[in-house]
């Protein structure tokens with residue numbers, strides 16, 4: 001009888017339902033949507049450092065920001081566009097002539113022109129009619145195309161907008177030779193099944209050649225929805241390192257890439273072993289710490305403490321790990337603590353060719369368990385207090401705001 005495989009892999013049973021584009025063009029949003037994470041600001045040198053790492057990792061397209069936002073932002077985009085990076089640099093603009101001029105002046109080769117599409121955005125935010133949005137979109141795409149830019153057209157809140165309007169709008173910009181069409185789930189309300197339906201309907205009505213999705217993580221579904229979109233055949237997913245972005249963030253670059261590579265065997269062109277370093281750099285420069293249990297790049301993702309698990313891992317890593325930590329540039333960690341078992345201890349001793357009888361091992365194990373159970377939480381409590389102070393009130397303090405307001409000449413409002 002032939003040897004049975006160690007694990008069954010059923011992904012090939014569903015291969016017929018997947019239609020990946022080739023190549024998949026990863027569009028990184030860390031420096032734009034990621035920077036819009038509350039409290040986050042990247043200076044020009046920081047943006048350059050992150051863009052360099054992204055390019056080195058093989059990410060082909062990087063959104064550098066919105067030049068019209070500020071002089072510093074315009075300088076950042078210019079810096080990235082002229083740095084000779086191995087990736088294309090994109091900058092974003094509203095459907096406003098001045099915004100598009102700022103992108104042209106920045107030297108970016110790619111532009112994303114965005115406008116809202118849902119009724120709530122049109123009526124309450126833009127105060128524009130569908131006809132006005134349509135007209136502004138057509139005019140803006142025309143302006144950017146005539147400057148020779150690669151043009152992506154984005155609607156915010158696409159998936160909550162009337163489909164007939166979406167169809168009309170995207171067909172109109174396609175006639176103006178927009179190069180790429182972006183479907184945005186701006187508030188993260190799609191589920192994989194509904195998003196599949198939506199995208200298939202979009203393809204049937206609009207017939208996009210090159211298209212993107214922009215998925216938010218409000219319900220924790222950004223990565224799942226992005227994978228769904230790629231299964232449908234979307235060519236260019238928006239991603240952010242560490243899943244940064246507005247509110248709960250965007251689809252995480254590392255999770256989408258590694259899921260494609262490891263679960264489906266799709267070649268992404270991204271060097272997965274550079275993802276951990278990239279993640280740490282963005283953690284440091286953004287000031288947004290990773291959740292320890294974050295997939296792939298979280299501190300615990302390849303750590304084992306429980307005796308049963310450690311024993312299994314030491315016998316064969318497939319028991320409790322779906323991929324090797326080295327895949328993302330990391331190493332496995334065995335944690336000694338309350339849940340440690342004998343196998344981990346024996347392994348630890350073996351590393352240094354140390355020896356111990358069963359009785360000694362049992363005594364040592366008891367010491368470790370008792371030690372971890374009686375460990376003081378004082379240091380942890382202090383750390384958590386500082387962490388909460390930073391994240392419960394990010395940005396300008398109320399006090400600082402009123403000091404600035406008074407200095408600027410605001411009067412009244414009590415003391």
Ligand code: MN
Nearest residue numbers: 033186214246
């Ligand atoms: Mn967004």
